[in-house]
Every structure is written in C-alpha cells, then in structure tokens.
Amino acid sequence: MSEEILVNVSPPETRVAVIENGTAQEIIVERMDRLGLVGNIYKGRICRVLPGMQAAFVEIGLERAAFLHASDIAYSHREGDESTENITDLVREGGEVVVQVVKEPLGSKGARLTTNVSIPSRYLVFMPSLINTGISQKIENLEERARLRGIIDQHVESANAPGGFIARTAAEGVGEETLIADMQFLLRLWQSIQDRRQATSPGTLLHEDLPLFLRALRDLVNPEVERVRIDSRDAWQKARQFADKLIPDLGIKVEYYPGARPLFDLYGVEDEIQKALQRKVDLKSGGHLVIDQTEAMTTIDVNTGAFVGHRNLEETIFKTNMEAAQAICRQLRLRNLGGIIIIDFIDMINDEHKRQVMRALEKCLARDHAKTQITEVSSLGLVEMTRKRTRESLEHVLCEPCPCCNGRGSLKTAETTCYEIFREIHREARQFDVESLLVLASQEVIDRLLDEESTYLAELEAFIGKRIRLQVEMLYTQEHYDIVLI
DSSP: OOEEEEEEEOSSEEEEEEEETTEEEEEEEEETTBOOOTTOEEEEEEEEEEGGGTEEEEEOSSSSOEEEEGGGSOOTTOOSOGGGOOHHHHOOTTOEEEEEEEEOOOTTOOOEEESSOOEEOSSEEEETTOOSOEEOTTOOOHHHHHHHHHHHHHHHHHHTOSSEEEEOGGGTTOOHHHHHHHHHHHHHHHHHHHHHHHHSOTTEEEEOOOOHHHHHHHHTOOTTEEEEEESOHHHHHHHHHHHHHHOGGGGGGEEEOOOSSOHHHHTTHHHHHHHHTSSEEEOTTSOEEEEEEOSSEEEEEEEOTTOOOSSOHHHHHHHHHHHHHHHHHHHHHHHTOOEEEEEEOOOOOOHHHHHHHHHHHHHHHTTOSSOEEEOOOOTTSEEEEEEOOOSOOHHHHHOOOOTTTTTSSOOOOHHHHHHHHHHHHHHHHHHOOOSEEEEEEOHHHHHHHHTTTHHHHHHHHHHHTSEEEEEEOTTOOTTOEEEEEO
16 A cells, blocks of 8 residues: 655644545644644643542643543552552642643643653653553564564663653664664653653643654654655755654655645645535445534434445445445544544345445554544444544644534524514514514525515504504624614
8 A cells, every 4th residue: 555645834734634545534633823732741730620520620821620520540650459549549639740731622621631641752761650651552473562662661770760661663673772862762762751840830841742744754754655755945954864763664755746726725635624524425335424423422424325226225235335444434534523522324134244344344444544443333333432532533623613503513494584583573563563573584584484475474464553664784604694773
C-alpha cells in the first residue's frame, strides 16, 4: 500500500491529509486562533474538589477550568490498593499540580487532564510515573520486543532515569545508538520542564507540543509512507531540520511542493472534505451510509439504496454490508468521529456472513491510529464500538450549529408556521382593540397564506372583524414571524 502525507500551511490554519492508494483517509485541521492543547503540560492549581464525582477542577490558564478525575492521577509513588483511593486523599483545594491535557475542550466541557505525564519522541514515550518498560503491542516479534526492552532497561538503570519508557511502533528495528539518543533527548526535555516548574506560578504552560506539521512527521510517518509533501517553503525548511535532527532516516522523504495548483486540489482532498461534512455517503454498489453526530453518540445506518444485487436478497445484503464496513472505517478516520459509535448494518440471517462482516470491520480498524473497541453484532443487529476521542471531529472544527434551526437539523414547515400565526391572531384580536393586523413572515409562509390557506385566512378575517395584511420579510426564516398591531 502506497501512502503519502500532504501538508497545506497558510497563515490562519494548517491542514494535514493522509493519502493511501491515492485516496484521502485522514484529515487534520489546526487553526492558529484555536491551537490544539492535547499534549501540553501545565502547572495548575486545584480550584474545586468534588468528592461525589471523584474529580477536581484545575485552573491551568484557560477560559474554562479543566477536569481531573481520580483515575487520571498518577499512582506510581503511592502504596496500597488504587481502587480505594479517594479524590480528597489525592488533592486539596489550592494545591499545585503538574498536569497534561489528554482531551481537547469539547462544546461546553473543559479540557480533560491527567497527572500521568507522557512526552513522546519519534521512537519512545517517556513517562515520569512509569516504573516499568513498555513495548508497543503492534511490535509482535518476541525477539525484537526483548531486544528493545534490554536496551531501554540498561540505559534507564545507568542514567538513573526518573521514570520509564515505552517503545513506540516506529522503534522496531532501530539501532541502539539512535534509541539511546532519543532517551537522552527526552530526559533533558523533562529536566527543563522540571526547572521551569520551579520558577513559575500556577496557570503557566510548562511544555507545548509541536505544531501540527511537525507532529505529523513524528506521529503519522511509518515505513509505508513514500513521501511527505509540504506547500510552504518555511514549514518545509523547519520540517527538514526537524527530520535531520530527530528522524534522519526520514529526511529524504520530505519534499517541497511549489506547484501553481493547490496541493489539496491536486489529490482531490478539497472534494473529500466537502463530502465528509454531508450526512449521506454513497457506496460504489449503489447503497449508502447515513451518519449522524449527536451529543451522546454517533450513529451510522447502512442502506442498500439502489443496489438490487444479482442472486438473492441475503447475498445483496451481505455485499452491501461488506462494502459498508470498509467505508465506515474510512469515514471514522476522515471525520475523526469519536466516543460511542452505533452501526446499524442491514439485518443478516446467515451467521457466517455476520462473522465475515465483523472481521472486515476489525481488519480495517487495525490501520486506525486511534484506539478502538468493538462488540459483536447484538440481538438487535447493531454493532457497538468506541473510538478514542482526543480532539474535535472535522465537522465541529469546520462548522457551527445552524442559526435557523439551532442545531436541530430541521425546520418547522410553512404549514406549521401558518397555523401558529392563526392562533396568535386569535389571541391578539381578543386582547387588543385594533383596526388591523400586519403579519411579517418569510416568502414561503406568505405564499402559503395567499394560496393553500387563503380560504381560512378570509374566514378568520371575517370572524375577528379586522383586516389582516401580509408582508414578506426576506431576512426571516421559515419559523420566524411577527404580528404588528395597527
């Protein structure tokens, strides 16, 4: 599988797209006025402790206080059963604490914090609260796991490191000197954070994660990536310096794109972004998905649509579900959907078909950078899964709730608004002694009052004994109207 990473840099925002076999699979957008907070380390002050929630709120210098749960407080330096720890035993109001953001502020919720600080580099992750060496589960070769563990353990002991390391997937096959250099870099970085902590007051940013285009080099590049193309000369130069210093094996893959045609247009990424903001996703067979994001969860409905198959109904359903499984995995990454996700596949009778669809889903999810958990098909034919959410979805970054429907996703019909107007005219006519009433409404509502509802409007005018005048207000929505007493 060929893979490329595209980086589009402009003054207001940076965008990164992961391209697999010529198709966009992942899109990340970071805007300068809303830089991502995940990975940032702060010196905070506990402003409120909530024993009933086993949590505390921490002031870290943001607009809203951040949330710290008892389960996210490091236990490595305490003895006893972790499950018996109470939040009041762990923190106190006014106390100072070093915390790291693990989840962006979402909607009205503040950022989610942890005291289990982790600092990643290209090959390793340093965790001051870790007392053991960890190896990425994606490294399956036992000999390689043992080699990495031996190198890390030996250097941790000789350097008397104040924590432990986890070998990332990218560490597989990397030489001992490179790994030790990575460890030394992380230890120096942690020491600088400690020094800054001693010299600053609460609410201070101690360590800021890399900008998006450098994080893409650190986190998204793997042996399958053929090249990284960047359309900004300044960002490209910084990326080359970063690659030469920390990941020299990647340096030759970083390219500057000076073309007149926009980089994202060249690969069709702009069109994919527009499609990713729509509810409906068409499948090649003729079926389609309908994706809805809500506060509690994301639901994905699979439909056969125009696909009628060639053999029988069960075979048609199976083929649609198999295609949908791959499309769903792509949409999860493309839209960065997280939290609870409910997938309503078309009901299948054949148990073997169910197993094949689930295996296809699991196989596709294996390429996802985010952690996922998935259940088998339930008795209702639903598949429940979770996907780790650390930043807002693509829709939440690029869009805002509709001002007409306030995010409901629907508007009252012109017919409904007409009937509300009739009831309001009844109330106004009884309450006030006026000569006439003026109805201000949208074009659609006025057209219906003059057409389908004209008979009832005339009867109402005769009943109340007052003249009713109509006027179009072009700025009014279909739900909005006013009645002026004259």
